[in-house]
Amino acid sequence: MDFGSARRAVLQLLGTTAPADVPALLHWMRTTRDFDEFTQDNNDVMLKNIADDLRSCLPPEAVLCSEQLALQKLRQQPEPTVHVDAFLYDEDFIDSLCEEGKMSRNYCTACGSHQTAPLGRHSSLQSCYFSGYLYSSAAQLCGVELNGEFCQLQEMIIKKYEFGDRIKVLHADVCTQGPLLQSADVIVMNNVFEYFLTEAEQASAWDYIIHNVRKQGSLLVTVPSLQESLLGLKKTDVQLSCWVEEIPLNLDVCQQSETDREALEQIHLYRVL
Template identity: 35%
Template sequence: MSESHQPDLVETSKDAFIDILSKLNDSQFHSFDSFVRSALEEYHGQVHGQHGHGHEHENEDEVEMETEEQTGEFQPVSDIKMMRLGRIIKDLRARVPISAEAPEEKTMIPKSKEFADYSDENTVHVDGFLFTEDDVDELCDKGQLSRNYCLDCRSRKVAPLNFISHSASVLQLQFLYQVVLADKVKDKVIVDVGSRLGAVLYSGHLFTRARKLIGVEINTWFSKLQQDMVNKYKMGDRIQIINKDIQLVPELLSKQADVVIMNNVFQFFNELGVQQQIWKFIRSETIKKPGLLLVTLPSLQEQLKEAGLSAAKLMKGWVKEVKLDYEGGWFHDDLNEDEIDEIKQVHLYKVL
């Protein structure tokens, strides 16, 4: 078609598109919306892939996948249970340093664009389960923590420190159990890969009626800490701690689990080659159980990309994403922008 006919084609296409939309009911619209978005992403991938080349190829950064809408009703949590969780947090604070790192534990700053400006000198580990932003402010006021570091010793030239947490925050856990999983875990088995302090397990025991919560933790010190807390707060009826590498207990993923939770579990603790090996293992085992739910913080797409893997290739035929409503007014107090960004780290997927 000649260039002069392009505007007419565009206008005709717009009219036709609007006509299609007007004929769809609500459920049909959501299905069509998903299709259109996927089609556009695929087209953009092809266009960018063709640029400067003589043929089409897949844009591996684009992930085309089946999706579905979030379902389920909000599950309230009593003040008594929140107070009980608060006591567990207070107890843990007395047992671990502010960084919540185990003795002789070695973490690493990922070599990726996201963490390009992070270094051992300008990065502080503060556990998000144990300390809220208000808690961090209080620690700074008391001189126990600083938000800045000196760029030039003895000068006033300072820069903000980078804060990293290896645990989900209480708000993220509330969103996870009260909204994302809501009525999906009654009598089900939840497996937390890299359970660390046990935040996912304790909150799951308090907030849900899951039949069993299994924490898999490779670090012996953390495993013992979790077991001590489980014993002290009498949660052994439904919580089990396994001190092993997840790759040594494949049956947990392929047979026992109904829900698998992974909070950025490998990126700061393993070299890229090991991360890639574990992710491929997780895919190979979880794909054996269609309907299994995967919860990741942050998104699975982001974690795979950070591990140097093609999210498009690995997720194809494995999972579909469940679109979550982050701004549904779920809690009594309106969430501010930072808090909404916080819960947006939580993502849900279903094995095909």
């Protein structure tokens, strides 16, 4: 069936739909993920393959044994938290794990067993390099990774998918990368310190970043907000209004029914003054 015939068939189907149900049908057509298999391009497929590759190299919670502080902080959460990386485990994959009994979305509020109340999720592993390579025109994507094991994993993906012409991963402490921070046009920071540094180390790292990220007009993307990240770090005395301005995001452009609105609301965009 060619496009013209398919279009007429769809319109004919709409014409036979009960008038009261047409709005619901149109809303479903605009927001459903049921058409994904027809609209996926090669980049989408490649990202899924990358997730498969990384998932096979990591434990289910995607936290390495070398990340002792992160493991300790996750265990100290007031509610039981399963560390699930959103890039590696989409909702369909999590559903399949739950059906197989390998994961639970619930825990008992009385004893902590996974029974009755929603179970929290946390995500840290970055897909920015790979999605940036596939979906943006950025000339250079440079990441700073403190954990050597994650560096090796990322280098494996970069080599396998031949991303090396635009992606570079530095095994380093961001507090040694002043020139990189000073020259960057866009900086993405997703839960970068909370689970991996002590409060004193977080304060020191933020002081370093604020001192070096001064390129006027450069953009800073953070999860969570800067206000939340800096809250409680007594050694950091920052007037955010003198450093950056927040740019409102239109979250309504993400209309898929399965979009995690709460997760999107954690994303904040700032412009350096």
